[in-house]
Amino acid sequence: MTQTDLARPRSLSNSLSTFLYQRPRFVMTLLLVPPLLWLGIIYLGSLFTLLAQSFFSIDDFTAQTIYEPTLATYARLFTATNLNIIFRTLAMASVVTIISGIIAFPLAYYIARFASGRMKALFYVAVMLPLWSNYLVRVYAWKLILAKEGAIHWSINSLGLGPVLDWILTLPVVEGSSLSTSYIGTTLTFVYIWLPFMVLPIQAAIERVPRSLLEASSDLGARPNETFRKVIFPLAIPGIAAGSIFTFSLTLGDYIIPQLIGSSRPFIGQAVYQFQGTAGDIPMAAAFAMVPIVIMAVYLAIAKRMGAFDAL
Amino acid sequence: MRSKQTQVSDRSKGKAGWGLKSAAWFGVLYLNLPILFIVLYGFTTDDASYSFPPPGLTTQWFAVTWARADFWDAFWLSVQVAFLSMLIAMVLGTFAAAAMYRFKFFGKEAVTLLILLPIALPGIVTGISLRSAFALGDIPFSYFTIVLGHATFCIVVVYNNAIARLRRSSPALIEASMDLGADTFQTFRHVILPNLATALLAGGMLAFALSFDEIIVTTFTAGQQETLPIWMFGELSRPRQRPVTNVAAIFVMIITFVPILAAYYLTRDTDDVAGSGK
DSSP states (O other): OHHHHHHOOSOHHHHHHHHHHTOHHHHHHHHHHHHHHIIIIIIIHHHHHHHHHHTSEEOTTTOOEEOSOOSHHHHHHSSHHHHHHHHHHHHHHHHHHHHHHHHHHHHHHHHHHTOOHHHHHHHHHHHHHHHHSOHHHHHHHHHHHHSTTSHHHHHHHHTTOHHHHHHHHTSTTTOOSSGGGSHHHHHHHHHHHHHHHHHHHHHHHHHTSOHHHHHHHHHTTOOHHHHIIIIIHHHHHHHHHHHHHHHHHHHHHOOSHHHHSSOSOOOHHHHHHHHHTTSOOHHHHHHHHHHHHHHHHHHHHHHHHTTGGGGO | OHHHHHHHHHHHHOOOOHHHHHHHHHHHHHHHHHHHHHHHHTSBSOOSSOOSSOSOBOSHHHHHHHTOHHHHHHHHHHHHHHHHHHHHHHHHHHHHHHHHHHOOOTTHHHHHHHHHHHHHSOHHHHHHHHHHHHHHTTOOOOHHHHHHHHHHHHHHHHHHHHHHHHHHSOHHHHHHHHHTTOOHHHHIIIIIHHHHHHHHHHHHHHHHHHHHHOOHHHHHHOTTOOOHHHHHHHHHTOSSOTHHHHHHHHHHHHHHHHHHHHHHHHHHGGGGOTTOOO
């Protein structure tokens, strides 16, 4: 089969092949145009619509959008209440990213460097299964676990540590009647949901470290600890940065988790959702949605400098 | 033969300390124990609260869920949306990866950013952008508006998988194929595609899963239609029959478990294909 393919004299496909081979720019255009058209029109187009909407305003009496450029909506954005929402979301996203990094790193490192054969398959599935199973149900699982009558409260009470948990729940920032209505619950759930996004890029980054580099390091007299600190960890940083893009960004925009688990104090996502839905104030929702965009633009610029884009 | 292989790889991998080992296991348990609670609560007799341990166990919720037409409607809509989004993402993602790997051009970094953006920006931004665009363009919500949104953020997943594989495979293979007289299409068909196929399939499966799971963008692009996640979200706020959501979840988990394993076996061995190292 292959033989006849190869032996065939200049056929149509052959001349077309030569034609394409001699015109790499043409091939490149052919390949690039469909994805760029899709992303350019559908995605960028929508983003610009959003940007445009944020410069419109809403009529207080008729609740109709006034299609005249104005900065009034942005002026309304920077009130104390809204700044609080932004600050709260940023703090949550940072905490979630840091905790995810701390939990994900040893796991990723272990999978990449030490697990092999069946063990590696098991770990891989253990990271991928949660990523694949339904997002909403996993949030719901934590609602089950964190509820006042649920498993964690039950186990802690069985251990006789109930008063300690109650005391923790009265602390200033944490405050909530049970874990499922406190920031502890929100954080635990966020970390749980986004953790695989942190594990995978770190694992990939560590796996990409050539073995020869580690051998060179130990040949030059470095102990395993030193090799880790001076070779593996620095090379894993792009992976951590790449993972943090996901954990940070996903936390910034999520409105399901804080709605189901946590105190009723809103995050950016919920604010945007409410402005466009119940309030019908699309300009305000658009202006509010600009906040995570600006934050992510800054974040991506930093992540890029740390080599995150090469680790994706 | 198998044991020899394991031995060799074990030696080159070294042994982990107990600290690292327990930290790794902690991560795994943290990631997976909650799923067991979903299963457990699928059998509970308590359908109005979350009491632990469950007061009793029953299998009635499986029959209840099976008989719910709205569950099946949502399920099939999700399957259709995810499948079409996956196909679009696979075509566009592969094209983009091939161009980005093969060519250098002005504005390449901007293109990388553009591909990455739909997943780097929070879902709510994508969602509300699309919604405001649909509103401005008077486009009615439908099955296709959902797919439009999903395919957009699925492209990056396929792209990542494809470009990672391309970067790992050696250009020498392609050159050798050309030197041996194969034309562009033959090289593509016999060298590039077999090399890339598993990565594409794995990327496609991830895209499918991403779309199947998505709720944040979907709420903004779906109108009246209910994908499975939106259906479940509705179920959560219903005061009775809570375990139905759990049963639906168990069902979805069993269905997706097979492709995960498949994706793993597809991408596992190919990293070490002879001659593919750089």
